[in-house]
Amino acid sequence: MSAAEEPVPVGLSTASVWPLRAGAGFELAAELGYDGVEVMVWADPVSQDVPEVRRWSRRTGMPVLSVHSPSLLITQRVWSPDPAVRLRRSVEAAVELGARTVVVHPPYRWQRRYGDAFGDLVGELEDTSGVEIAVENMFKVRPPVGPKSARVSAFRSSIDPTDVGFRHYTLDLSHTAAAGMDALALAERMGAGLSHVHLADGTGLPKDEHLIPGRGGQPCAELVERLVSTGFTGQVVLEVNTRHVTAEAERARSLAEALLFARLHLGQ
Secondary structure (H helix, E strand, C coil), rough: CHHCCCCEEEEHHHHHHCCCCHHHHHHHHHCCCEEEEEEEECHHHHCCCCHHHHHHHHHHHHCCEEEEECCCCCHCCCCCCCCCHHCCCCCCCHHHHHHEEEEEEEEECCCCCHHHEEEHHHHHHHHHHCCCEEECCCEEEECCCCCCCCCCCCCCCCCCCCHHHCCCCEEHHHHHHHHHCHHHHHHHHHHHHEEEEEEEEEEECCCCEECCCCCCCCCHHHHHHHHHHHCCCCCCEEECCCCCCCHHHHHHHHHHHHHHHHHHCCCC
16 A cells, blocks of 8 residues: 555544543543544643653554644743744654654744744754644634724734745644634645644634534535545644533543544545
């Protein structure tokens, strides 16, 4: 079987089990039959500890497919207050863990020095590490003051990374929902650079919902089927929100449903 014919790996983001720690994500991914895990590096101390993540990977037999760099507002001091250092640490972690991809958000507007150097830094790190750094599409947010309908971008230079241009992209369907963006058109603009998908859903409300795919209004099925028809050789990761479940069995059912959705539309 050629590389182009190999099944697209379907991973589970450790963010999908929050507020549980990353280890629970590895355990559930193994129990439910996922192909691997994306490690969201954030407040969870396990996610910040590369040797501990490696132990969970070996214990469960779940490879680390990707590392999500600490790019959120709540993770601005994880590993370092310097965003360039955080990105470098993320790439180093990916190399140590054997992960193919690092997911990163575009720079925030106030990160001027980082923003000026971001494109060159991404290119340098890809060239020296062999890791794909897949820049993710984002969405505008409501400012703390002003009309409720107002929305501003916190990102430089755009919520759409194709406006700048990078070698690799992450397409997040919860973010396209929150942004009111056409996910299929964005995938077209990303073209061959689309190497990573955060499969989730959203209703179109201006907030990051990360619903189980099929429970919102995004063209999740069509997007996944289009990946197959165009010979996609990247990774699909379920990054969904289960934080409000009332029982662990409910979390497992939701994540099993998400996996079934992905496999069904990938033809696996």
